[in-house]
Amino acid sequence: MFNTIDDLEPEQRLLMRVDLNAPVDDGAVQDNRRFARHAETIAELIDDGHAVALMAHQGRPGRDTFVTLEQHADILADHVGEDVDYVPSTYGDEALDAIAELESGDVLVLENVRMTDDELADRTPEEHGESDLVQTLAPEFDAYVNDGYSVAHRPHASIVGFPQVMDSYAGRVMAEEYEYNTSIERREFDGKVTMVLGGTKVEDVVAAMENLDEKVDQFLLGGIVGQLFLRSEGYEIGIDTPEGPGLYDESWDENEDTIREVKERYGDRISLPVDVAREGEDGERVTERVEDAADHPDEYLDVGEETVEAYQPHVRESEAVLVKGALGVFEMEQFSHGTVGVLRAVAETDCYSVVGGGDTSRTVTMYDLGEENFDHLSIAGGAYLRALTGAPLPAVEALEAAAER
Ligand SMILES: Nc1ncnc2c1ncn2[C@@H]1O[C@H](COP(=O)(O)OP(=O)(O)O)[C@@H](O)[C@H]1O
Numbered sequence: 001m002f003n004t005i006d007d008l009e010p011e012q013r014l015l016m017r018v019d020l021n022a023p024v025d026d027g028a029v030q031d032n033r034r035f036a037r038h039a040e041t042i043a044e045l046i047d048d049g050h051a052v053a054l055m056a057h058q059g060r061p062g063r064d065t066f067v068t069l070e071q072h073a074d075i076l077a078d079h080v081g082e083d084v085d086y087v088p089s090t091y092g093d094e095a096l097d098a099i100a101e102l103e104s105g106d107v108l109v110l111e112n113v114r115m116t117d118d119e120l121a122d123r124t125p126e127e128h129g130e131s132d133l134v135q136t137l138a139p140e141f142d143a144y145v146n147d148g149y150s151v152a153h154r155p156h157a158s159i160v161g162f163p164q165v166m167d168s169y170a171g172r173v174m175a176e177e178y179e180y181n182t183s184i185e186r187r188e189f190d191g192k193v194t195m196v197l198g199g200t201k202v203e204d205v206v207a208a209m210e211n212l213d214e215k216v217d218q219f220l221l222g223g224i225v226g227q228l229f230l231r232s233e234g235y236e237i238g239i240d241t242p243e244g245p246g247l248y249d250e251s252w253d254e255n256e257d258t259i260r261e262v263k264e265r266y267g268d269r270i271s272l273p274v275d276v277a278r279e280g281e282d283g284e285r286v287t288e289r290v291e292d293a294a295d296h297p298d299e300y301l302d303v304g305e306e307t308v309e310a311y312q313p314h315v316r317e318s319e320a321v322l323v324k325g326a327l328g329v330f331e332m333e334q335f336s337h338g339t340v341g342v343l344r345a346v347a348e349t350d351c352y353s354v355v356g357g358g359d360t361s362r363t364v365t366m367y368d369l370g371e372e373n374f375d376h377l378s379i380a381g382g383a384y385l386r387a388l389t390g391a392p393l394p395a396v397e398a399l400e401a402a403a404e405r
Pocket residue numbers: 023198199200201222223224241243300301302324325326327328329330331356357358359360361380381382
């Protein structure tokens with residue numbers, strides 16, 4: 001087991017990894033549930049007299065969502081209720097100067113850690129521990145805290161490198177989400193288990209599906225995930241998104257094979273959209289059958305009404321419904337129909353229900369579906385999927401190894 005912040009000595013200088021990865025709309029970072037959850041851990045730490053420097057990422061290099069963390073610091077400050085400083089450097093001189101000035105109760109956000117070469121380098125945890133990023137920052141702090149459960153599935157330097165060389169602790173979000181999501185994997189259900197899978201991170205979803213044969217009876221697909229499954233059936237539909245580069249183009253052949261294998265294995269246990277919706281000339285919602293999608297293959301932003309009607313009965317007859325990823329671009333009201341239609345059915349059904357995904361779990365509050373109607377809203381997407389399959393999380397392994405040293 002790992003150590004938690006309950007095991008910390010008082011008034012320490014802490015380097016903490018959080019996950020503030022959020023949607024970015026025309027350059028404006030959108031608040032999501034992750035800020036509020038991490039703010040609780042931060043507030044507790046500064047109340048105890050610690051000084052906290054935060055490491056986090058936003059987007060992936062080369063994507064529109066790959067921006068600095070300046071706005072994140074402001075959003076976080078609103079949630080913490082205290083000043084949160086930002087420095088446009090992760091481990092350069094400017095960052096080290098700002099870190100040197102940190103006093104008890106201060107909070108500082110370091111620059112997007114994916115803007116360093118070390119973060120995403122293909123290295124072992126031990127090699128990450130020897131990187132400049134880790135070797136420069138570690139001596140400035142008494143301990144490392146990882147609260148970023150939703151990025152725990154990525155074996156990156158800020159996640160697995162620091163526990164190699166520092167006393168390391170799990171934050172509240174990390175500990176609570178780990179405990180809850182791991183417990184779902186051990187749960188036994190007497191009746192039907194349905195999984196709703198959507199969003200844009202197709203590779204994470206397909207990898208998890210390969211390992212959910214025993215756990216899930218019916219898969220209901222939407223979002224870009226659903227579109228790529230439809231494409232493998234010969235429909236001309238689908239688009240590359242910032243989070244899934246190449247899936248549709250250069251690595252399609254490889255992906256198609258994996259998708260076909262999954263489809264062959266599950267057969268009718270996979271439900272695909274029969275209709276999809278796009279924006280018409282006057283901004284209105286236009287719904288079309290998937291057979292008719294070829295004229296606008298890359299414009300579909302939601303599943304259609306008939307699809308929702310076909311998916312709802314599966315939800316109503318289920319004993320458990322596990323959701324990961326949105327069925328459409330729910331951030332735009334006219335394309336929220338699919339995600340909200342299915343989530344409303346989940347909310348109204350007396351089933352065990354979990355909604356995962358930093359973006360997807362936001363739908364529940366955005367559309368007043370009632371948090372109390374769901375058993376658990378996880379701020380994690382990929383990490384939650386990994387937990388459901390029983391696969392280990394690199395962040396947790398690193399924290400456990402540090403606790404044993
Ligand atoms: N058809 C679509 N086209 C583009 N984006 C989509 C589509 N359907 C869903 N999405 C987007 O998927 C996002 C959530 O996907 P993802 O990042 O995989 O999940 P999460 O962050 O919840 O784990 C939402 O923000 C939604 O806008």
